[in-house]
Amino acid sequence: MSAQPRPLSRCVRRALRLARARTPSRHPCRRASGAGKRGGGLAEGTGFEVALETGAPIGARRLLVTSGLTDELPDVPGVRERWGGDVIHCPYCHGWEIRGQAIGVLASGPVGVHQALMFRQWTDSLMLILHTTDAPPPDQAEQLAARGIEVVPGVVERLEITDGRQHGVRLQDGRVFARQTIVVGPRMVAVSPVLDSLGLKPVAHPMGSEVAEVYAADPSGATEVKGVWVAGNVCDIAAQVISAAAQGMFVAAAVNADLTSEETQADVMRAREVV
Ligand SMILES: Cc1cc2nc3c(=O)[nH]c(=O)nc-3n(C[C@H](O)[C@H](O)[C@H](O)COP(=O)(O)OP(=O)(O)OC[C@H]3O[C@@H](n4cnc5c(N)ncnc54)[C@H](O)[C@@H]3O)c2cc1C
Structure with missing residues (x-):
């Protein structure tokens, strides 16, 4: 040696x-x-x-x-306040608790479609809000349509929160969608x-x-x-x-x-x- x-x-x-x-x-x-x-x-x-x-x-x-x-959250009013409650990111952590709810996936990066497809396993009412992302390419659009996931273009202005509970999403164009749970894709x-x-x-x-x-x-x-x-x-x-x-x-x-x-x-x- x-x-x-x-x-x-x-x-x-x-x-x-x-x-x-x-x-x-x-x-x-x-x-x-x-x-x-x-x-x-x-x-x-x-x-x-x-x-x-x-x-x-x-x-x-x-x-x-x-x-x-550190989870870097999308800079949308309401997201930080409700993070870990009715603003979530992981179906394995929260899937059972949010089953059957009206869920909106707030896309802010490349994992938005993936999250939408995963959370679709937990609810029939799933909406993908494009926010800052582009429209999905044709193959992903086909998958989303086949799974009954509505794709909504438009930037989210803020979450609608009343009495400490998330209940809707307001877009910059004034539309409001009733959503009990919001899914985000934090940058980790x-x-x-x-x-x-x-x-x-x-x-x-x-x-x-x-x-x-x-x-x-x-x-x-x-x-x-x-x-x-x-x-x-x-x-x-x-x-x-x-x-x-x-x-x-x-x-x-x-x-x-x-x-x-x-x-x-x-x-x-x-x-x-x-x-
Ligand atoms: C909203 C949310 C819900 C989740 N729910 C679940 C769930 O239901 N089930 C599940 O399995 N996982 C869940 N997770 C994931 C889970 O939190 C992580 O997988 C797990 O905490 C990772 O453990 P870790 O020890 O690597 O890091 P952490 O748990 O983050 O621990 C790191 C520790 O290091 C400390 N630290 C950092 N820097 C320093 C420093 N310079 N000096 C001293 N200390 C420092 C931090 O304060 C922290 O206490 C969830 C995550 C989030 C964000």
């Missing part, structure tokens, strides 16, 4: 240099002072230090970031000052950055910066609660395997020095 420092240590040191070179963020990562002197015989200079808002530092040999994502954006401070940047979703931007990782959850892993919505927009939690457990096992390997290699090298 080579007595050279492991590639991991070089890469982590590079990450820490990047972190120091950047403008300090709210959650900057820095070198963990003395981390290399702890049990396990780690190479000098490896590890991270995460600064909390309180100023208290937390040292770690590895990072697993699970900071989720992972924002992590911690990962940014290490030189990582969110990448565009295959359907485009107008759909989502999250941080890339390999199947084990490892990022391009050695020693830094991610799990859940910060790297996967499709993760639900149970799958995000499962990813966290799976990736934590990968982190532990990495630590096991590092500690074992360090002890092997120490044992060789004794011999």
Whole structure:
């Protein structure tokens, strides 16, 4: 076995240099002072230090970031107020609760037609309001028509809300449609000052950055910066609660395997020095 420092240590040191070179963020990562002197015989200079808002530092040999994502909602009055109630985005989260209702899909990006077809499984009264999007191409228009989904051109001015309940949609041309539930397609954006401070940047979703931007990782959850892993919505927009939690457990096992390997290699090298 080579007595050279492991590639991991070089890469982590590079990450820490990047972190120091950047403008300090709210959650900057820095070198963990003395981390290399702890049990396990780690190479000098490896590890991270995460600064909390309180100023208290937390040292770690590895990072697993699970900071989720932000939903950027369409800028329509009423949407933010009713978000998560009767303004929703996900049939797997809310389908049962809104079954049979008059539903309007407020299209603001490329997933509007897809959402309309999915929510059609939950109601016979489904309307696709084009808002800021173009009319669907012929193949999608055929699918919508076959499923009995009305396509309404026009920009939404605001949601009609009375006594804290959504009941309609008002278009800029003055038309009002009675709709109990509104479906929106938020732009999903992972924002992590911690990962940014290490030189990582969110990448565009295959359907485009107008759909989502999250941080890339390999199947084990490892990022391009050695020693830094991610799990859940910060790297996967499709993760639900149970799958995000499962990813966290799976990736934590990968982190532990990495630590096991590092500690074992360090002890092997120490044992060789004794011999
Ligand atoms: C309206 C709505 C309804 C949903 N309903 C369901 C449902 O019914 N069932 C379901 O399975 N899923 C549902 N989801 C999806 C579910 O919320 C996500 O799949 C899940 O929360 C992802 O878990 P996560 O741990 O990756 O991220 P999150 O749950 O978002 O957790 C990330 C955490 O990190 C914290 N954080 C972020 N940045 C920092 C920082 N710099 N320092 C410290 N902490 C930080 C955040 O405050 C947050 O607590 C719903 C989502 C929405 C928006």
